[in-house]
Amino acid sequence: MTVTGNEPMVLAVAAVWGMVLGALYFGGLWLSLRLVPGRRRPRATFGALYVVRLAVALAGFWAALTAGPLALGAAMVGFIAMRALMVRRLGGVSGGRHGYKS
Numbered sequence: 001m002t003v004t005g006n007e008p009m010v011l012a013v014a015a016v017w018g019m020v021l022g023a024l025y026f027g028g029l030w031l032s033l034r035l036v037p038g039r040r041r042p043r044a045t046f047g048a049l050y051v052v053r054l055a056v057a058l059a060g061f062w063a064a065l066t067a068g069p070l071a072l073g074a075a076m077v078g079f080i081a082m083r084a085l086m087v088r089r090l091g092g093v094s095g096g097r098h099g100y101k102s
Contacts, residue, residue, distance in 0.1 A: 012074075
């Protein structure tokens with residue numbers, strides 16, 4: 001099905017789908033940052049987890065694109081909204097090389 005015009009239900013489902021993708025991607029990132037420091041090969045572990053997160057996100061966005069470009073845009077909005085929610089909930093970067101605190 002392709003979104004033709006303003007179909008609010010399809011766009012709402014796509015936005016929720018983007019939020020699910022964002023929760024998986026950024027939740028996976030958060031877990032990666034917690035798990036990797038204790039590993040014997042942290043770079044390889046982090047790299048492998050990155051590839052998995054990226055593959056899931058790209059496959060999810062591809063699925064949203066099958067509903068049309070507006071659905072893809074709604075999924076991206078949901079993805080970024082979930083990032084903002086997770087940063088607020090889990091906290092931002094504190095200290096580090098850049099001294100950035102969100």
